Amino acid sequence: MNVDLDQLKRYDERITELALAYGLDCFAQEFEVCDHNEMLGYMAYSGMPSRYPHWSYGKSFEKMKTLYDHGAQGLPYEMVINSNPSLAYLMGDNSLCLNVLTIAHVYGHNDFFKNNFTFSHTRPEFTLSSFKSHAERVRSYVEDPSIGVDRVEYILDAAHALSMQCTRNMTVRRLPQDEQRQRAFEASLPKDDPNRTIHTQREYIEPDLRRIPIEPDANLLLFIRDYNPFLMDWEKDLLTIVHEEAQYFIPQIETKIMNEGWASYWHYQIMSNLELPPELRLEFMVHHNQVLRPHPGELNPYHLGFTIWDYIYKSYEGDEPADHRKDTAGRDAIYQARESERDSSFLRRFLNDDLCRRLGLFEFGTNKNDYVVTEIADEQGWQQIREALVTSVGMGSIPIIKVIDGDHEGKRHILLGHSFDGRELELGQAEKTLGYTYRLWGRSVSLDTTINGKDMRLSYDEEGFATSEMAA
Amino acid sequence: MSGLFRPKREVPADRSAGDRIRHRAKVRSSIRENIADIIADESIIGRSGNRIVKVPIRGIKEYRFVYGNNDGQVGEGAGEDTQRGDVIGKQQKPGQGQPGEGGDEPGVDYYETEVNVEELITIMFEDLELPDMERKQHAAIETIKQTRRKGYRHVGLRVRLDRRKTVKEKLRRQRVRHGAPSERSDGRLPFHEKDLRYKHRTTEIHRESNAVVFCIMDTSGSMDTTKKYLSRSFFYLLYQFVARRYDSVEVVFVAHDIEAKEVTEEEFFSKGEAGGTFVSSGYQKTLEIIADRYHPDLWNIYAFHCSDGDNFGSDTPNAIKAAQDLCEVSNLFGYGEIKPRGAGYYGSSLIETFRKIDAKNFQTVLIERKEDIWPSFKTFLSRDREDSQ
Numbered sequence: 001m002n003v004d005l006d007q008l009k010r011y012d013e014r015i016t017e018l019a020l021a022y023g024l025d026c027f028a029q030e031f032e033v034c035d036h037n038e039m040l041g042y043m044a045y046s047g048m049p050s051r052y053p054h055w056s057y058g059k060s061f062e063k064m065k066t067l068y069d070h071g072a073q074g075l076p077y078e079m080v081i082n083s084n085p086s087l088a089y090l091m092g093d094n095s096l097c098l099n100v101l102t103i104a105h106v107y108g109h110n111d112f113f114k115n116n117f118t119f120s121h122t123r124p125e126f127t128l129s130s131f132k133s134h135a136e137r138v139r140s141y142v143e144d145p146s147i148g149v150d151r152v153e154y155i156l157d158a159a160h161a162l163s164m165q166c167t168r169n170m171t172v173r174r175l176p177q178d179e180q181r182q183r184a185f186e187a188s189l190p191k192d193d194p195n196r197t198i199h200t201q202r203e204y205i206e207p208d209l210r211r212i213p214i215e216p217d218a219n220l221l222l223f224i225r226d227y228n229p230f231l232m233d234w235e236k237d238l239l240t241i242v243h244e245e246a247q248y249f250i251p252q253i254e255t256k257i258m259n260e261g262w263a264s265y266w267h268y269q270i271m272s273n274l275e276l277p278p279e280l281r282l283e284f285m286v287h288h289n290q291v292l293r294p295h296p297g298e299l300n301p302y303h304l305g306f307t308i309w310d311y312i313y314k315s316y317e318g319d320e321p322a323d324h325r326k327d328t329a330g331r332d333a334i335y336q337a338r339e340s341e342r343d344s345s346f347l348r349r350f351l352n353d354d355l356c357r358r359l360g361l362f363e364f365g366t367n368k369n370d371y372v373v374t375e376i377a378d379e380q381g382w383q384q385i386r387e388a389l390v391t392s393v394g395m396g397s398i399p400i401i402k403v404i405d406g407d408h409e410g411k412r413h414i415l416l417g418h419s420f421d422g423r424e425l426e427l428g429q430a431e432k433t434l435g436y437t438y439r440l441w442g443r444s445v446s447l448d449t450t451i452n453g454k455d456m457r458l459s460y461d462e463e464g465f466a467t468s469e470m471a472a
Numbered sequence: 473m474s475g476l477f478r479p480k481r482e483v484p485a486d487r488s489a490g491d492r493i494r495h496r497a498k499v500r501s502s503i504r505e506n507i508a509d510i511i512a513d514e515s516i517i518g519r520s521g522n523r524i525v526k527v528p529i530r531g532i533k534e535y536r537f538v539y540g541n542n543d544g545q546v547g548e549g550a551g552e553d554t555q556r557g558d559v560i561g562k563q564q565k566p567g568q569g570q571p572g573e574g575g576d577e578p579g580v581d582y583y584e585t586e587v588n589v590e591e592l593i594t595i596m597f598e599d600l601e602l603p604d605m606e607r608k609q610h611a612a613i614e615t616i617k618q619t620r621r622k623g624y625r626h627v628g629l630r631v632r633l634d635r636r637k638t639v640k641e642k643l644r645r646q647r648v649r650h651g652a653p654s655e656r657s658d659g660r661l662p663f664h665e666k667d668l669r670y671k672h673r674t675t676e677i678h679r680e681s682n683a684v685v686f687c688i689m690d691t692s693g694s695m696d697t698t699k700k701y702l703s704r705s706f707f708y709l710l711y712q713f714v715a716r717r718y719d720s721v722e723v724v725f726v727a728h729d730i731e732a733k734e735v736t737e738e739e740f741f742s743k744g745e746a747g748g749t750f751v752s753s754g755y756q757k758t759l760e761i762i763a764d765r766y767h768p769d770l771w772n773i774y775a776f777h778c779s780d781g782d783n784f785g786s787d788t789p790n791a792i793k794a795a796q797d798l799c800e801v802s803n804l805f806g807y808g809e810i811k812p813r814g815a816g817y818y819g820s821s822l823i824e825t826f827r828k829i830d831a832k833n834f835q836t837v838l839i840e841r842k843e844d845i846w847p848s849f850k851t852f853l854s855r856d857r858e859d860s861q
Contacts, residue, residue, distance in 0.1 A: 361546055373556055
């Protein structure tokens with residue numbers, strides 16, 4: 001089936017007109033029409049037109065294709081990437097209504113990418129070219145007869161395991177060692193105190209300025225790149241590439257609920273005011289409700305996000321039919337929130353007991369082999385639920401692990417520390433990931449964490465994995 | 473502000489093709505690494521070749537530091553009916569449904585892939601890196617395969633006369649002599665002997681290499697289901713291995729307790745005998761069958777005997793003698809002692825006894841659990857390898 005591009009263009013004009021009137025502020029938008037196989041292909045590579053080769057993308061394609069072929073999972077209606085101009089894909093096989101809905105939805109994301117602060121450091125005008133450059137560099141290593149695909153994969157496999165171990169806040173610059181040293185030195189100096197004579201003197205603690213790193217470093221890949229003297233240039237480059245690509249995706253992980261909710265909120269407003277013919281309107285409602293239905297027992301970010309945006313707007317404007325053309329207090333509030341929040345701060349700020357109850361949120365934990373409800377959204381429970389949600393959304397789902405010491409016991413061993421917040425690591429995965437860390441570092445690596453309530457040190461060296469209990 | 477629309481590509485792109493190939497190669501090599509575990513699985517043993525099985529493999533999973541199953545996860549939508557303490561589901565444990573293995577080991581990640589049993593066995597034997605076995609010189613029997621047509625002859629049996637061909641030949645001769653077919657004055661040109669064409673048939677001689685696998689099993693009372701299963705796995709491997717190397721393979725099942733009998737496959741694995749064990753009886757029976765039907769000059773003989781190691785002491789000298797005889801006639805003869813761990817019962821062992829046998833094509837193996845099957849099988853075949861080098 002082939003889409004009627006002219007018809008889509010006519011809808012697009014009316015959609016953009018509405019979007020502008022509603023105050024959305026978008027990058028230029030490009031749509032590419034593809035079939036379902038190409039869509040699966042784009043999905044495997046996170047939508048990037050060009051990405052470096054790695055078997056894991058082949059695996060993800062096969063997995064999605066199997067699910068799709070067996071009807072276990074449909075394709076997403078929309079796939080849009082944060083770049084300037086923004087790039088989105090439409091499936092030729094989809095119905096007109098679905099494509100119009102997708103277009104409206106995409107403009108919501110586009111606005112979000114352009115205006116949310118977490119994306120402000122992603123340099124969207126270079127997205128496509130930097131992914132392309134990464135792809136070319138990796139290909140050149142694969143084709144280099146002195147390197148070859150096996151050695152490239154050997155490094156990439158390990159680097160992928162650590163790619164999410166990096167700073168979450170991209171607005172904080174990673175300080176070079178000399179600046180860190182300077183800062184540690186200054187911090188150790190006595191405070192300038194005019195009443196020095198009457199205050200008891202704090203004992204001077206000499207800072208360890210030769211320690212590497214001086215401040216714990218969350219960027220595992222970059223630390224290894226900078227401090228493993230035996231890495232070749234191409235290996236260092238691979239670590240940089242994997243790190244940079246992960247950094248690109250972090251804002252999207254950090255704002256999943258807001259972003260999907262925002263796009264759904266605006267597609268709903270746009271589609272409702274598009275004066276669709278009745279049959280399209282009916283079809284739209286079906287699709288809309290399908291996307292936004294709650295998933296009992298799980299969290300549907302579309303539903304959660306949409307409900308909160310709608311709640312914020314209505315808390316200012318009441319339940320009257322809204323006209324988003326007007327720059328009202330409600331509209332202003334949601335536009336401000338979309339600019340300055342990320343999922344965790346968004347939920348902490350806006351998720352109240354009323355919303356928790358409306359969404360029927362509950363907290364659950366494990367008891368032996370069962371999942372058991374631990375808190376429900378009532379007066380005693382809702383804050384606990386919000387707290388659990390705030391700590392687990394976005395990058396909160398990824399443990400924080402930092403390099404504590406890069407020259408542990410003077411043997412160039414690496415010591416990592418897990419910032420334990422009550423959630424324990426999955427030991428099997430930790431073992432393997434530690435093995436990958438060892439592969440990249442080339443010397444013994446250890447990780448301090450808490451397992452079954454005990455402080456443990458997991459370590460990996462030439463003899464393999466070992467755990468030992470730390471003295472209390 | 474309005475969007476730019478790019479139409480569909482003429483030729484759809486299949487950009488993940490290269491990465492898919494790479495992934496599949498990884499899956500394959502992962503299967504290879506875990507072949508010992510996979511092959512020990514009940515679902516593989518005894519299945520026919522074109523069946524697709526799901527095999528659990530380890531290694532293709534991508535690992536990261538992640539949280540385990542901790543408290544404090546949030547769900548939505550269960551409404552106001554939900555109460556504290558409600559059980560909303562069961563944790564899924566990896567590897568469940570595989571009895572006796574993996575089930576309650578957290579952290580072992582199973583990833584399932586579908587492969588053909590045939591392919592699995594190919595991978596398995598690729599792994600052995602065996603040189604092609606030296607076939608017995610005379611063991612290739614000349615079997616006459618059915619005759620085939622091959623060209624035409626001037627002479628032959630009347631029934632094989634090809635009339636069409638013959639008429640054509642006559643017409644050709646006519647033309648050469650008279651030009652275009654003329655109106656017949658009298659016109660008739662009789663057939664000549666030279667016109668006759670007979671279909672010719674030749675018989676093709678096919679050389680076949682034949683092998684026979686003797687599965688000898690102790691079916692006395694002490695052989696329980698587990699032991700039989702372990703034996704069966706071993707026989708299955710042996711059969712698959714031999715079948716891959718010879719054109720035709722026959723299998724003979726010999727069950728013995730005090731007496732030995734040749735039985736069908738079904739009886740072999742299901743029949744429970746009672747009573748004691750004379751190992752020599754099984755060997756004698758095998759030797760009889762060999763003498764009777766499978767002359768060692770014509771057949772490659774593989775014999776393997778599974779037992780739990782119990783034998784009447786008085787029989788032992790006979791057993792050694794018979795085993796030595798068997799070594800003489802067979803390519804490879806092995807004895808596998810099946811002693812599942814935790815059976816709580818460690819009787820006598822024949823392995824010690826069989827140490828005395830000094831034949832380079834004889835091998836004893838001890839199988840304690842299903843994971844031992846593949847390593848033992850490799851040990852067993854190593855004899856053959858030495859033999860053929």
